[in-house]
Amino acid sequence: MELPEQASTGPQDAIARLPHEWEQTVTSWGEPAYRGRQVFEWVHRHGVLDPAEMSNLPKALRARLAEDGVSWPLELVSSHVSDDRTNKLLVAMPDGERVETVLIPQLQDLSVVTQCVSSQVGCAMGCVFCASGVAGLKRQMSAAEIVAQVLLGRRELESDQRIRNVVFMGMGEPLHNYEALARALVLLTHPDGIDLSKRRVTVSTSGLVRQIDRLGRDFGGQVQLAVSLHAVRDEDRSAIMPINRKHGLDELMACLRRYPLSKRQRITIEYTLIKGVNDSVADANAMVSLLRGIPVKVNLIPMNPISASDLRAPDASHVTRFQERLTQRGMSVFVRKTRGDDVAAACGQLAFHGEPRRTRHTSSRG
Structure with missing residues (x-):
């Protein structure tokens, strides 16, 4: 490109x-x-x-x-390490704005780290279960600010650790900041630089159809695509994800069907399970019908609590029942293990709250 x-x-x-x-x-x-x-x-x-x-x-x-020549476009303000070794970094930019990025070691091999990066200060999408959009979009991040999160993240690793995966699942909607995202993807995967495998970089989106098409033209079959679905009926999805009022499910599914994939590549469908909203067996059956014919794997995410919402995750038995119904219908399904929730670093929890202290805090919960 x-x-x-x-x-x-x-x-x-x-x-x-x-x-x-x-x-x-x-x-x-x-x-x-x-x-x-x-x-x-x-x-x-x-x-x-x-x-x-x-x-x-x-x-x-x-x-x-x-x-x-060159200088850091952000600085580390604080580091919060959870019981499971997840490390949430709060970083500041010269204009005073702050975002969060998270280092997530694999439980099976702590030397392998996935970094979750932010692409915007805040978010304009307004999803009701996500803390990042509570205050709306403050500004776009530059490509330098996006890539600098990874450069800074590498400095926080243990000597035997390495960042193997980067996921654009932090603060912001990556495809709403496409030019900076595209440059960051090229930089992160450049063979003379960080040299991440394109297959180990995932871009997550709430469903900006035209920009998904653009990502497909520029990076289809290379980087991974994850789509935040979270509901399987237009009325339900529009209630929790305002983007659905612009790009409904029929339009989104048509976009995913034409998205270019390599032979073994699949689109990840992210589905936050919310008690009493989208966690019924009927919802599971509707998901199977909705996604039929699209190469996907489903990532179920029991909702992580945020202070701005009373929504909560269903109990474990409901999660298991939902997963089993999808599996019975032939879908590839995983339940994402919550990581870093004791330091508000889990999925949907990233946001800046108040004035941080310049200290490193290790959780002692339990």
């Missing part, structure tokens, strides 16, 4: 420059082009933004980079 050229917007956006853009920058300073790729590798492969540490660059170039 063709990305728009990165505007020359200053050191805090320089993280978002691709190698050829760094080559253009350094040649304008009188340096050979290959030095630009070296700068990119220092920033993205090694996570080094201090020119003094870029040991294979000439002194003059390091001095120029120190003047107007």
Whole structure:
């Protein structure tokens, strides 16, 4: 895909420059082009933004980079580690806005980490079960701010850990910030940089149909697509997800049927189970009919409580009954294990609440 050229917007956006853009920058300073790729590798492969540490660059170039090269577009404010080793990071941007990003080690292998990143400050989608949208959308995040979450996340890992997966399931609707998302995807998977496998990057959406089509054209068959469904009838989905009033279920399902996938790839359907709202056997049967003919796997998420809503998860027996009905009807179904809920880092709980303390807190619950 063709990305728009990165505007020359200053050191805090320089993280978002691709190698050829760094080559253009350094040649304008009188340096050979290959030095630009070296700068990119220092920033993205090694996570080094201090020119003094870029040991294979000439002194003059390091001095120029120190003047107007690259700087962090966000800083770590606090880190909250849960009982299950999930680490919620609160980060601040120069304008004072804050977002959260979460490091989630695999329970079977703590060295393998999934990072959940944010793409907007707040969210405009207004889903009633999600804390991120309570205050609405404050602003878009830049590609540099998105990628910097991963660079910063790597600094918080234990020595034997590595970020293997990145999921755009933090604050914001990624496809509502498409240009920044697309550049971030290219940067995160660039072989000279962080070099994540495209198959290990997941973009989650509430159902912006035209932007799903665009993602399919640009990244279809490469990155993973997850769709927040959460209800299987238009009247129910519109009540909890306002986006459904614009793009109803028929339109969304038609979009998913034409979405380009590789041979073994499937779309993940995310379904938050809400007591008395969408957790009946009839809902399970309707889901089977709705998704028929679409290559999917279903991720059931018992609702995590948020302060802005009285909605709650059904009890465990209801969750099991719902899962069993889908399985009986031939669907691939998983129940997502809640991670990080004791530090409000679980699905749907990410939001900024009040003025944080600049301390590292480890939960002692239990």
